[in-house]
Amino acid sequence: MGLKSTLPSLIFGNNEAVYHSDSKIYSHQIAKVVPSLQQFSALGNPKNFESKTFFLKLNQLRLIASVATPVFVDTTDFKEINLMIPFVGDNDTLLDAKVYHWQQNGYAILMPNIARSGTSSTRSLLTVDLNPQIIFQTAVSMLGFQNVTMNDLRLYEPRLIPLTYGDISFDLMVRKLCHYIDFVRTTPDMLENLRIDEQFYRLIVMMLIPHKFFTNLTPQTITHYDGRSIVQTLMDYVHETDYQFRTIGDLERFTGLSTRSLQIAFQKQLGITPTQWLRKQNFLNAKRMFETGQGVSVTQVAIECGYTNFSLFAKYYKELFDELPSQTLKNIRRN
Structure with a gap:
């Protein structure tokens, strides 16, 4: 990677990440992993394109840390249900004929296995592939059968997920888990002993249904309206x-x-x-x-x-x- 790169750091795996400066080559490689990809292109001058990606699988949890300069992405129906958590940048994504705006310090986005397209500024993301059954089992273990249903989780409905709920910062909690990953990921026994995958699933359940856990809190105050009333x-x-x-x-x-x-x-x-x-x-x-x-x-x-x-x-x-x-x-x- 050239010394002039201005990409932000990955949330984990930055030093071992795969680097690309050719958006066409990167697009071809993504298409091997994501067959539903229709278009991936750099916005602005293609010569300024840069990206870094690091994949990590912890038991049945798959995490993708990525950074990239501004891009446009278009896919048909996706295989996975994704939770995308932004640490840098702004994103606009079209899902079911509705545009969702999500950004650092604001919202993550839940993307069910449907077609999606959108643009982003220079961004740093964590993408989590969600297993609906594990999410539900985790929710039940945390709340009990009588207090949660699969419908409560709304895993098949595109929606924004607040990164702050009352005084609770989910953003900070995700960052801490990613810091632990970076610290011990070269030691598989420690990763296993810390049960990072279980901690991630428990945190994601709280992000999906925070009102079930924090009944006395209200969401964060919104001081800007992104052009909406x-x-x-x-x-x-x-x-x-x-x-x-x-x-x-x-x-x-x-x-x-x-x-x-x-x-x-x-x-x-x-x-x-x-x-x-x-x-x-x-x-x-x-x-x-x-x-x-x-x-x-x-x-x-x-x-x-x-x-x-x-x-x-x-x-x-x-x-x-x-x-x-x-x-x-x-x-x-x-x-």
Whole structure:
């Protein structure tokens, strides 16, 4: 590798990584490993292309540390489910006709085994190939059968994964595990004794369903909106992370805005108040609990949603879904 390289370091394996400065040669080599690859090309001047890659397999866990200058990638349906964690750079990825923006100190991305394409700036990534069965077994061992289902993990749904949740930094935890790998990876016995693969799977489970572990925390405050409106950012966050905002205070902490500013933003984009939006999200969650079997009775779901006045819960539910919650539960049990 030339002395003028400006690539960031890999998260582990930097000194033994495979280096490339020809994007066409690199593309051909990737195609041998990823048959679904349709296009891989350097952005900007191809003469400035550089990349480094290091592969590591720990029992049933496959990790790929990589860095590259700006690129465009296009693939058909992928074989693996990937979790991609960025340490440097910004990325835009098209999955199921929706563009996901993910970046360092912000979001990782869960990519199911579907077609994907996208661009990136100069970046450093860790790609983890996920085994759904091992992820589920790990989640069950951590939470118990009664507290988690495969649907909770949403492994087959493309979405952003926050790298910070409340005061919890998943980014820092991943970096520490990668540091351990770099420190002991030339000593297989130590890698085995540290059970790095098990630690990775346990951490990934917490990243996928943080609300199951950190019930008293709210997500990190978002102080920029990547060109989207404040309200759209909130809606995207709820869709992509399954987080439930409960109060106006939650919205204030997340956006850094006052109640008045939130009222103006919601009225302008949706024609409703923040309180009305929160109520709707709460009842959408209630219906989801019925549909996924997490709510065995109307009373249980009402309490979970913060309602001890069950008549009021039923009233609001019917206004939104045109049927009583008891009817929803009856229809689901019938089917």
